[in-house]
Amino acid sequence: xxxxxxxxxxxxxxxxxxxxxxxxxxxxxxxxxxxxxxxxxxxxxxxxxxxxxxxxxxxxxxxxxxxxxxxxxxxxxxxxxxxxxxxxxxxxxxxxxxxxxxxxxxxxxxxxxxxxxxxxxxxxxxxxxxxxxxxxxxxxxxxxxxxxxxxxxxxxxxxxxxxxxxxxxxxxxxxxxxxxxxxxxxxxxxxxxxxxxxxxxxxxxxxxxxxxxxxxxxxxxxxxxxxxxxxxxxxxxxxxxxxxxxxxxxxxxxxxxxxxxxxxxxxxxxxxxxxxxxxxxxxxxxxxxxxxxxxxxxxxxxxxxxxxxxxxxxxxxxxxxxxxxxxxxxxxxxxxxxxxxxxxxxxxxxxxxxxxxxxxxxxxxxxxxxxxxxxxxxxxxxxxxxxxxxxxxxxxxxxxxxxxxxxxxxxxxxxxxxxxxxxxxxxxxxxxxxxxxxxxxxxxxxxxxxxxxxxxxxxxxxxxxxxxxxxxxxxxxxxxxxxxxxxxxxxxxxxxxxxxxxxxxxxxxxxxxx
Numbered sequence: 287x288x289x290x291x292x293x294x295x296x297x298x299x300x301x302x303x304x305x306x307x308x309x310x311x312x313x314x315x316x317x318x319x320x321x322x323x324x325x326x327x328x329x330x331x332x333x334x335x336x337x338x339x340x341x342x343x344x345x346x347x348x349x350x351x352x353x354x355x356x357x358x359x360x361x362x363x364x365x366x367x368x369x370x371x372x373x374x375x376x377x378x379x380x381x382x383x384x385x386x387x388x389x390x391x392x393x394x395x396x397x398x399x400x401x402x403x404x405x406x407x408x409x410x411x412x413x414x415x416x417x418x419x420x421x422x423x424x425x426x427x428x429x430x431x432x433x434x435x436x437x438x439x440x441x442x443x444x445x446x447x448x449x450x451x452x453x454x455x456x457x458x459x460x461x462x463x464x465x466x467x468x469x470x471x472x473x474x475x476x477x478x479x480x481x482x483x484x485x486x487x488x489x490x491x492x493x494x495x496x497x498x499x500x501x502x503x504x505x506x507x508x509x510x511x512x513x514x515x516x517x518x519x520x521x522x523x524x525x526x527x528x529x530x531x532x533x534x535x536x537x538x539x540x541x542x543x544x545x546x547x548x549x550x551x552x553x554x555x556x557x558x559x560x561x562x563x564x565x566x567x568x569x570x571x572x573x574x575x576x577x578x579x580x581x582x583x584x585x586x587x588x589x590x591x592x593x594x595x596x597x598x599x600x601x602x603x604x605x606x607x608x609x610x611x612x613x614x615x616x617x618x619x620x621x622x623x624x625x626x627x628x629x630x631x632x633x634x635x636x637x638x639x640x641x642x643x644x645x646x647x648x649x650x651x652x653x654x655x656x657x658x659x660x661x662x663x664x665x666x667x668x669x670x671x672x673x674x675x676x677x678x679x680x681x682x683x684x685x686x687x688x689x690x691x692x693x694x695x696x697x698x699x700x701x702x703x704x705x706x707x708x709x710x711x712x713x714x715x716x717x718x719x720x721x722x723x724x725x726x727x728x729x730x731x732x733x734x735x736x737x738x739x740x741x742x743x744x745x746x747x748x749x750x751x752x753x754x755x756x757x758x759x760x761x762x763x764x765x766x767x768x769x770x771x772x773x774x775x776x777x778x779x780x781x782x783x784x785x786x787x788x789x790x791x792x793x794x795x796x797x798x799x800x
Contacts, residue, residue, distance in 0.1 A: 292736070295479035297722040300486050304743055307491075329773045330606050335592035337606055340780050341434060342589050347783060348437040348640060351444070356790045357633030362451040368629035376638050377551040378626055380646060387496075388431065388647065389703050390503055392654030393682045394673065395430075399423035399600075400659050401670030406604065409597030415670070420659050424577025426600075427651035429588050430608055432644035438616035438779070440640040443623030444632055445786045450624055457624065457720050459485040459617045459778060465793065466785035481778055482721045488614035488775040490718060490744065497527060497748035500707045503679045507700045521749055528745025531708045532715065532738055553702045554646075557695075558653055564690050565657040573659070574652035613779050614772030621720045658685050715740050 310317065330337070351357065360366055370378070399406050400423040402414040412419050446462050449455035455464065460481040464472045471477055501523050505515040562570065593601045627635050658681070662669050667688045669681045686695040715737040722736050 291724045293479075293482070293722050293724050295475070296482045296486060297736075299479065299483045300490065300718075300722070301743065303487055304490065304747055307747070326610075326773065327602075330593070330602050330610075334602065334606050337609060337776065338590050338592060340776070340783065341438075341609055344441055344779075344783050345434055345437045345589075347786060348441050348636065351441075351786070351790055352633060352636040352640065354790070357631060357636070359448065359452070359632045361447045361630055361632065361635065362628045366451070366629040370626060372638075374548060375626055375630075376642060377548045379623060379639050380643050381550045388650060389699065390499075390679055390682055391431070392650055393658040393669070393685045394678050395604075396423040396427050396651065396655035397658050397662065397669045397673055397681050398678065399426055400662065401673065403670060403674050404603065405597070405599040407600075409595060409600055415663070420573055420656075420663070421576045421580045423659065424573055424651065424655050425580030425584065426588070427655055428578060428581040428648055429585070430605060431651060432647040433640070434589070435609070435612040436640050436643045436647075438612050439619050439623065440636055441786055442616045442620030442779070442782055443627070443639055444620075444635050445782055445789065446620040447624040447627050447635065448632070448789065451628055457621060458482055459620070459721070459782075462617075462620075463778070463781050463785055465789050466781060484774050484778060485618045486718055486721045488772055489618045490740070492611060492614045492772070494744050494748045496707060497524065497744065499679075500527065500703060501748070503682075503703055504700055506676075506679050507683050507696055507703075509683075524745055524749035527704060527707060528741060528749075530704075532741030532745070550702070550705045553698070553705065554650075557698070557702070558649060561653050561657050561689075565653070566660040569660045570653055570656040573656045574648075577652070577656075578648075610772030610776075612772075614775050617775060617778055617782060618718070618721065622716055625716065661685060661688060715744075 368375070398404065400415065400419050402408065402412075402419070407414055407419060407422065410422070412422055442459075442462070446457070446459070449462055449465070450457050455461040458478070460472060460478040463481065501520055504523060505519065508515060508519075587595060588605070591601050591605070593606070595601070596605070623635075623639055627639075630638075658669055661667055667684055669685060672684050673681045682699070683696060686692055686699055689695055718740045719737040722740075
C-alpha cells in the first residue's frame with residue numbers, strides 16, 4: 287500500500303528476536319527448551335489463579351456487552367456498509383482463528399482425557415475409560431474450545447474495531463489501551479513499541495509453532511501410506527505451505543482469505559455431516575447432552591481452578607497452556623476481526639466472532655470426540671494406546687483409517703489441516719503487517735511487501751525448528767516459547783479488558799448523551 291511508513295521499532299525488534307531465537311534453536315535447542323519450559327512453569331505455578339480470574343472476567347464482560355444497549359452501535363458509523371456477505375464474514379473469522387488445533391484436537395484431546403493418558407482424570411478421582419470419563423472428556427472439550435476462548439478474540443476485536451472505526455484511533459494493539467492509560471503513558475514511543483512488539487512476538491511464535499506442528503501432523507498422516515519423512519520433506523513441505531499462505535495474504539482479504547476461508551468451511555461442514563451420519567449418531571447426541579450437563583455443572587470449578595483442583599496434568603498442561611496460546615493470539619487477532627467487521631453492529635460482531643464459533647466448537651467436538659470415544663469403548667481400535675505410545679497427534683490418523691472410506695478421509699484431512707493453517711497464517715500476516723506500518727488508513731490493509739517479509743521469516747524459522755535434528759528437535763522449544771509470549775501478552779490482554787469496560791460501560795453512555 288503506497289504511503290505507508292514502516293514502524294521500525296516494532297519491525298526491527300521483532301526480526302531481531304526471531305533471528306536470535308532461531309540461532310539459539312540451532313546451536314543449543316535443549317537450552318531453548320529448558321529455559322522456556324522453566325519460565326513457563328514458574329509463571330503458571332505462581333500466577334495460574336490470576337489467569338483463571340482474568341479469563342472469567344473477560345467472559346463476563348463479553349456476555350454483558352453482547353446483550354447491552356451498546357450492542358446496537360454500528361462499527362464505522364450509521365452510514366457504514368459491510369464489505370463482506372454474512373457467510374463470507376463468518377468463514378473468514380472462523381478459519382482465521384482455529385488453525386490446526388481444532389482439526390487435530392477433535393479426536394486427540396477427548397481421547398487423551400477419556401483414557402487419562404497423562405493422568406488428567408486423577409485430580410477428580412474419575413476412572414479412565416468409563417461412562418463418567420466419557421462425559422467429563424466431552425464436557426471439558428466444550429469448556430476449553432467454545433465460549434471461553436472465543437471471548438478473548440471477541441473482546442480484543444470489538445474494542446479495537448470501535449476505537450478504530452468510530453473514534454479515529456490507530457489500528458494497533460497499543461492504541462486500544464489509550465482510553466484506559468491516557469495520552470501521558472501511551473503517548474510515549476517506547477511504551478507503544480513495547481506493547482505492539484510483545485503482541486507481535488506472541489502471535490509470531492504462535493504461528494511458527496503452528497507450522498512446525500502442522501508439518502509433524504502431516505508426517506504422521508503420510509506414515510500411514512508408508513511415506514518416510516526426513517529433512518527433504520520438512521524443507522519442501524514448509525516451503526510449499528509458506529508460499530501458499532504468503533501468496534494468499536499478498537493478494538489481500540478479498541482474493542485470499544475470503545476464497546480459501548470459504549472453501550475450508552465446506553470441508554468442515556462436509557466432514558461433520560459425514561461423521562454424524564456414518565458414526566454412532568445416537569451416542570453422539572446422548573453423550574454430547576450429558577457432556578454439556580457436566581460442563582455446566584462444573585463451570586465455576588473448572589473456571590477458577592488455579593491448578594490445585596484438577597492437577598498439573600489437566601489444568602496446567604492442558605487448560606492453562608491452551609489459554610496462554612489463545613491469549614497470545616487474542617490482542618493481535620483483534621486486528622483481523624476489525625478489518626472484516628466495518629458496517630456491522632457490535633451485537634452482530636459478537637454473534638459472528640463469539641457465539642457462532644462457540645456453537646461450531648460444540649458441534650465439532652460433539653461429533654468428532656464422541657465418535658472417537660465410541661470407537662475406543664466398542665473395542666474397534668485402541669486409540670488411547672496409540673496416543674500413549676506414539677504421541678498426541680497419532681490417534682487422529684488411526685481413527686480416520688477405521689472409518690468408512692478411511693483412506694480417502696486421511697487424504698482429505700491432510701488437505702484440511704494444511705488449508706486450516708493457510709487461512710490462519712494468512713490472517714496472521716495481515717495482523718503482523720498492521721503492527722509494522724504506521725497509520726493504516728481506515729478500511730485498508732497493510733503493505734503486501736511487509737506481509738511477504740513476515741511470511742518468509744515465519745516459514746524459514748518453522749522449517750529450521752521442525753527439520754533441524756530430524757523434524758522434532760525444535761518443536762517443543764518453539765511451542766514453549768509461544769506460550770511464554772502468551773504469558774507476556776497477558777498483561778496487555780488484562781489492560782484491554784479494563785479498557786473495554788471503560789469504553790463501553792463508562793465512557794460510551796456519556797458519549798451517547800452528548
